[in-house]
Amino acid sequence: MSTTKWIIDPTHSEVSFKVKHLVISTVTGYFRKFEGAAEVASEDFNGATVAFTADIDSIDTNQADRDGHLKSADFFDAGNFPKLSFEGKIANNGGDYSLVGNLTMRGVTKEVELDVTFGGVVADPYGQTKAGFEIEGKVNRKDFGLAWSAITEAGSVVVSDQVRLILSVQLVKQA
Numbered sequence: 001m002s003t004t005k006w007i008i009d010p011t012h013s014e015v016s017f018k019v020k021h022l023v024i025s026t027v028t029g030y031f032r033k034f035e036g037a038a039e040v041a042s043e044d045f046n047g048a049t050v051a052f053t054a055d056i057d058s059i060d061t062n063q064a065d066r067d068g069h070l071k072s073a074d075f076f077d078a079g080n081f082p083k084l085s086f087e088g089k090i091a092n093n094g095g096d097y098s099l100v101g102n103l104t105m106r107g108v109t110k111e112v113e114l115d116v117t118f119g120g121v122v123a124d125p126y127g128q129t130k131a132g133f134e135i136e137g138k139v140n141r142k143d144f145g146l147a148w149s150a151i152t153e154a155g156s157v158v159v160s161d162q163v164r165l166i167l168s169v170q171l172v173k174q175a
Contacts, residue, residue: 006131006171008036008052014168015054019141020160029070031084033058038090038171045118045131046092050099053085075146081106090116099135105144112139114165129173137165 015031036052038045056078059070071078088101097116102109119132141147141163 003039003041005174006038006040007174008034009130009170009172010034012130012170016166018164018166020162027061027066029059029061031055031058032060036086036169043121044092045090045097048090049088050090050101051085051087053083056082056084075141077106086112092118097133103139103144106146108144110139110143112137131171131173133167133169133171135165135167135169139163139165 010033013034015034017029018026019029020026031054033055034053036050038048038050040048042048056071056076059067059076059078061067061070070076073079076084084103084105086101086103088099091098091100097118099114099116100111103112114135114137117134119134121129121131123129140161142161
C-alpha cells in the first residue's frame with residue numbers, strides 16, 4: 001500500500017493554547033514556529049501517522065515578560081528543551097476523528113488523545129492539494145514538569161494546571 005506525504009502549511013495554520021489566569025480570565029498563547037507532516041494511505045486520513053514539532057522560543061502570549069517567564073526553567077525551560085514534539089496516528093471512527101500519540105514537553109512524554117475535525121480536501125488556485133483539520137484537547141501542564149505555581153493573597157490560583165490546545169492545520173500534499 002503506497003502512502004502520500006503531506007506537510008503543514010505554516011502560513012495557513014495556527015498552533016495555540018489557552019490557560020486560565022487567576023481563575024477569572026483566559027490567556028491565549030501561540031507557537032509561531034512549528035512544522036509537521038503526515039503519512040497517509042487513505043483518502044479519509046484514517047491511520048495517518050503524524051509528526052509535529054514547535055519551537056519553544058517562538059512562544060507568543062502578546063506580553064514579552066510573560067513569554068520570557070514561560071521560556072524559563074519555571075515552565076518550558078527552552079534553554080534545555082528547545083522543542084515540544086508529538087508523534088501519533090489519526091483514527092476515523094465513523095466520522096468522529098481522533099489523534100492519539102505521544103506528546104513530549106520538557107523531556108517528559110505522555111500519551112494524549114485529541115479531538116479532530118476533518119475539514120476535507122480541496123485543490124487551491126495554485127494547483128496544490130490541501131487538507132484541513134481543527135484539533136483540540138486538554139493536557140495538565142504539571143504532568144510535563146511545567147510545575148511553577150503561585151497563589152494570590154485571596155487564595156486564587158495564578159495559572160491553571162489545565163491547558164487547552166487548539167490547532168488549525170492546513171496540510172499540503174507532496175508530489
